[in-house]
Amino acid sequence: MTVLMQAKGIRRHYPVGGGLFAAKGLVKAVDGVDFTLLEGETLAIVGESGCGKSTLARVATLIEPPTDGELLIDGKVVANDAARRNLRLSVQMVFQNPFGSLNPRKTVGRILQEPLEINHRGTAAEREQAARAMMDKVGLRQDQFGRYPHMFSGGQRQRIAIARALMLNPRIVVADEPVSALDVSIQAQVLNLMMDLQEELKLAYLFISHDLSVVRHIAREVMVMYCGRPVEHGPKDSIFATPRHPYTRMLLAATPSIDPTRRKQAVTIKGELPSPLNPPPGCAFASRCPYAAARCTAERPEPRAFAGHLVACHELERIEA
Amino acid sequence: MALLEIRNLVVEFGTARGRFRAVDGVDVTVDEGEILCVVGESGSGKSVSMLAAMGLIGWPGRVTADVMRFGGIDLQGLSARDRRKVVGKDMAMVFQEPMTSLNPCYPVGWQIGEALRAHHAVPKPKIRDRVVELLDQVGIPDPGRRMNAFPHQMSGGMNQRVMIAMAISCNPRLLIADEPTTALDVTIQKQILDLLIGLQAEHRMGLVLITHDMGVVAETAHRVQVMYAGQMVEQQSTDALFSAPRHPYTAALLDALPERAHGRSRLPTIPGVVPGIDDRPAGCLFNPRCSAATDLCRTTAPEVRDGIRCHFPLGQGHGA
Numbered sequence: 141m142t143v144l145m146q147a148k149g150i151r152r153h154y155p156v157g158g159g160l161f162a163a164k165g166l167v168k169a170v171d172g173v174d175f176t177l178l179e180g181e182t183l184a185i186v187g188e189s190g191c192g193k194s195t196l197a198r199v200a201t202l203i204e205p206p207t208d209g210e211l212l213i214d215g216k217v218v219a220n221d222a223a224r225r226n227l228r229l230s231v232q233m234v235f236q237n238p239f240g241s242l243n244p245r246k247t248v249g250r251i252l253q254e255p256l257e258i259n260h261r262g263t264a265a266e267r268e269q270a271a272r273a274m275m276d277k278v279g280l281r282q283d284q285f286g287r288y289p290h291m292f293s294g295g296q297r298q299r300i301a302i303a304r305a306l307m308l309n310p311r312i313v314v315a316d317e318p319v320s321a322l323d324v325s326i327q328a329q330v331l332n333l334m335m336d337l338q339e340e341l342k343l344a345y346l347f348i349s350h351d352l353s354v355v356r357h358i359a360r361e362v363m364v365m366y367c368g369r370p371v372e373h374g375p376k377d378s379i380f381a382t383p384r385h386p387y388t389r390m391l392l393a394a395t396p397s398i399d400p401t402r403r404k405q406a407v408t409i410k411g412e413l414p415s416p417l418n419p420p421p422g423c424a425f426a427s428r429c430p431y432a433a434a435r436c437t438a439e440r441p442e443p444r445a446f447a448g449h450l451v452a453c454h455e456l457e458r459i460e461a
Numbered sequence: 462m463a464l465l466e467i468r469n470l471v472v473e474f475g476t477a478r479g480r481f482r483a484v485d486g487v488d489v490t491v492d493e494g495e496i497l498c499v500v501g502e503s504g505s506g507k508s509v510s511m512l513a514a515m516g517l518i519g520w521p522g523r524v525t526a527d528v529m530r531f532g533g534i535d536l537q538g539l540s541a542r543d544r545r546k547v548v549g550k551d552m553a554m555v556f557q558e559p560m561t562s563l564n565p566c567y568p569v570g571w572q573i574g575e576a577l578r579a580h581h582a583v584p585k586p587k588i589r590d591r592v593v594e595l596l597d598q599v600g601i602p603d604p605g606r607r608m609n610a611f612p613h614q615m616s617g618g619m620n621q622r623v624m625i626a627m628a629i630s631c632n633p634r635l636l637i638a639d640e641p642t643t644a645l646d647v648t649i650q651k652q653i654l655d656l657l658i659g660l661q662a663e664h665r666m667g668l669v670l671i672t673h674d675m676g677v678v679a680e681t682a683h684r685v686q687v688m689y690a691g692q693m694v695e696q697q698s699t700d701a702l703f704s705a706p707r708h709p710y711t712a713a714l715l716d717a718l719p720e721r722a723h724g725r726s727r728l729p730t731i732p733g734v735v736p737g738i739d740d741r742p743a744g745c746l747f748n749p750r751c752s753a754a755t756d757l758c759r760t761t762a763p764e765v766r767d768g769i770r771c772h773f774p775l776g777q778g779h780g781a
Contacts, residue, residue, distance in 0.1 A: 142639040188646035323502040328728035357719035394651035396676030
C-alpha cells in the first residue's frame with residue numbers, strides 16, 4: 141500500500157483578540173496530530189464541534205499552512221509555496237453544505253470545467269468532454285449539463301460537488317461532513333457513490349464527520365479528536381467494539397441506537413467541551429471524565445499504544461481493570 | 462380523553478404557482494404522559510403541522526381541520542386573545558435553533574420571566590426566584606449568576622436548556638419540541654433528551670418530539686408517526702415500527718440507515734427524491750419511489766387504514 145499523506149505533529153494555532161477590550165489569546169485549534177493515509181483507504185476524523193476537525197481538513201487540503209509540524213504528500217514535504225502549489229492538485233475537497241459551496245450563477249458544466257480552466261488543462265473541447273465524462277461517472281444526466289445548481293436537490297448538488305473535486309484526478313479527497321446536510325434516503329445514495337468512486341479510482345478519503353453510524357459504515361481507520369488533540373486512533377472495528385478512551389466510550393454511549401430494545405438510559409453525561417481559548421492544563425477531558433485522577437488535571441497525557449490503538453489517557457490500566 | 466386531538470388537518474400556502482398543500486389530512490392525538498415522535502425528511506410537513514396546532518401559521522398560510530381540540534377546548538373557535546392564554550401556558554413549544562430563537566438583546570433570565578409575566582403564573586416579586594428554580598431544574602450550573610447572561614455568552618446546549626426552561630415555566634400539559642437537538646453535538650443531545658424525558662415523566666406531560674433522526678425516535682418515543690410529503694404514512698408503537706415497519710417508505714428509510722447495513726457493502730437506497738411543489742404524482746405520493754407500486758398505486762391515493770396509508774401494507778402478504 142502506498143502512503144499518500146502523512147502528518148507529523150501538525151499544529152495550527154490562531155492568535156485572537158488583542159483588540160480594545162479583549163486580551164490577546166491563542167486558540168490551539170489543532171495541537172499535535174499524526175496520521176498516515178494509505179491509497180484507497182478511508183481515515184475518519186470524528187469529534188464534536190470545536191474539536192479541530194475542520195481546521196485539520198483545511199491544513200490537509202493545503203488551504204492553510206500548519207503552525208508547526210510536517211505534512212508529506214506522496215512522500216514529498218510540503219515546505220514552501222512552490223511545493224504547495226504543485227501538491228495542491230492532488231488533494232481536493234468536498235464541503236459540508238452543497239447549497240453554499242456551488243456558485244449559483246454558473247451552470248453545472250461551467251462548475252465542472254472551472255478547475256481545468258484555472259490550471260490550463262486541455263482545449264475547450266477537451267474540457268467539455270472531461271466534464272461530461274465525469275457527469276456520467278457520478279450519476280448525473282447529460283441533459284443536466286447546462287442547468288444551474290438551484291435546479292437540483294441536495295443529494296444531486298452533492299454529486300456535483302464530488303464531481304468537481306474529482307476533475308483534476310486527485311489521489312486524496314478530503315470530505316468535510318459530506319452527508320450531514322442530507323436526508324437519510326439521500327445520504328445513502330451519496331455514501332454509495334463515494335464508495336464506488338473510491339474503488340474505481342483508488343482514492344484515499346480523509347472523511348470528517350460527527351456521525352458515528354456513517355463513519356462506522358465507510359471508514360477503515362478512525363481517529364477521535366477532543367479539543368484539538370487526538371484521544372484515540374485505531375482500526376474501525378476495534379474502536380467500535382472495544383473503545384478504550386473514556387471520551388470514545390462516552391461518544392458511543394451517547395449516540396442514539398435505532399434499536400428501541402437497547403435504550404441506554406443508564407449512561408449519564410456531564411459537562412461540555414472546554415473553551416479552546418484557555419484549555420485546562422492536564423487532560424482536556426478531565427473535567428467530564430468519570431475516571432479522572434489527580435494526575436489528569438496536572439499532566440497532559442501523550443498518545444501511547446494500548447491494545448492496538450493509540451490512546452491518550454493516563455488511567456487506562458485502572459479503567460480496564 | 463386525549464390531551465391534543467386533531468382530525469384532518471390541512472395547511473395550505475398561497476404561492477405564485479397556486480396553492481401548495483404542506484400538510485394534507487393529518488390526524489394527531491396525544492395523551493397525557495405520552496411521548497409521540499413525528500419523524501420525516503425535510504419538507505415532509507412535520508414542523509408545519511405542529512406550528513399549526515400552536516396557532517403559529519400566519520399569512521399566506523391557511524389552516525383547516527375537522528377537529529382541533531386541546532384539553533377539551535376547541536382551538537379553532539377561540540379568539541386570538543383567548544388562544545394566547547392557552548399557547549405558551551398549557552401548550553408550549555421548544556424550537557429548533559436556540560441561537561436564533563432567543564432574543565440577543567435581553568438576558569436569558571429576563572426572557573424566561575417574560576412567559577411568567579405574560580401568564581401571571583407567579584406573583585411579581587416571586588418571578589426571580591422562579592426563574593432561578595427553573596434554570597436549576599434544567600441543569601444550568603450557578604443559576605443565580607447565569608440568569609443575567611446573554612444568549613451569546615452561553616453555549617448551544619445551555620441555550621437549548623434556557624429554551625426548555627422557558628417552555629416549562631408555566632407547567633404546560635403539552636410540550637412540543639421541534640428538532641430540539643438537531644443543532645447540538647451527540648453528548649449534549651443525550652443530555653437534552655434525558656432532560657426532556659425526565660421532565661415529561663415528572664410532570665406527566667404530553668410530549669411531541671419532531672425529529673428526522675431515527676435514533677432519537679428509537680431512544681425516546683412511545684408512539685411514532687411517520688410523515689412523507691405532507692401526509693402521515695404510518696403510525697405505530699415504537700417497538701412495532703422498528704421491528705416490523707408496515708409502510709414501504711418506513712421500511713426503505715430504516716434500511717437506508719448505515720447502522721442497519723452490516724459490513725462494508727452498498728447501502729440500500731430509495732431512488733428519486735421527495736416530491737416538491739410542482740411534481741406531486743397522481744395516486745399514492747410515494748409510488749414513483751416505491752419498489753412494490755402497482756397500477757392501483759399510480760392512479761388512486763390510498764386512505765389511512767389501521768394507521769397505514771398504503772394499498773398494500775407490508776407484513777400481510779402482497780396483494781392480500
